[in-house]
Amino acid sequence: MIKKLLKRNSSFSTSAGVLICALVLTGCGKDQPAVSPAQTPIAAVAVPKPVQKAVSSVSRLTTPPANQFDFSNKKDPFKPFVVVKVESKRPSDSIKNEQHDSLPIHSFDVSQFKLIGIVTGVRENKAMVTDPGGKGYVLKAGMTIGKNNGKIILINSSGVDVVEQFKDESGKTRKETIKLTLPRKQ
Numbered sequence: 001m002i003k004k005l006l007k008r009n010s011s012f013s014t015s016a017g018v019l020i021c022a023l024v025l026t027g028c029g030k031d032q033p034a035v036s037p038a039q040t041p042i043a044a045v046a047v048p049k050p051v052q053k054a055v056s057s058v059s060r061l062t063t064p065p066a067n068q069f070d071f072s073n074k075k076d077p078f079k080p081f082v083v084v085k086v087e088s089k090r091p092s093d094s095i096k097n098e099q100h101d102s103l104p105i106h107s108f109d110v111s112q113f114k115l116i117g118i119v120t121g122v123r124e125n126k127a128m129v130t131d132p133g134g135k136g137y138v139l140k141a142g143m144t145i146g147k148n149n150g151k152i153i154l155i156n157s158s159g160v161d162v163v164e165q166f167k168d169e170s171g172k173t174r175k176e177t178i179k180l181t182l183p184r185k186q
Helices: 002-029 091-101
Strands: 114-119 126-130 136-140 150-156 159-167 173-181
Touching: 114 159, 114 173, 136 150
Parallel strands: none
Antiparallel strands: 114 126, 126 136, 150 159, 159 173
């Protein structure tokens, strides 16, 4: 029985293959005209294309005006609105005062600051204080603090030592040491 099926399948597959080839060949020939080997197409004569005349674009360019925009009557956006002129006796004093007076840490007395923490480190100790408004500052030895530019001379586990220099009524320069300590636990 298997042999009969194979014979039928083989004859069926060959007849199907012949039929497909016939369809493919007839379908391809309809769109293209048949060319016989005796007739060869005539080669087209090559006509040279006209060459365009070279024109330089440099001659057509005109130089733009040197300054197209005039900003002389416009406001500079980087200048401050208010200019404050400060007169001082010595230039070095005015630079120090401007730097210290512009910082908020220099707008309160030293005694108004509250020491809230001390961090002891290998290299240097640091302390954190808050001003009466509640803003916090990190302090290191050598920084200045307060209205009288008190210098922080020592930060240790017991507190922060600040030295203020000021002139008394007689004109003598005096030094006062103020110690900020941590609040006691209750």
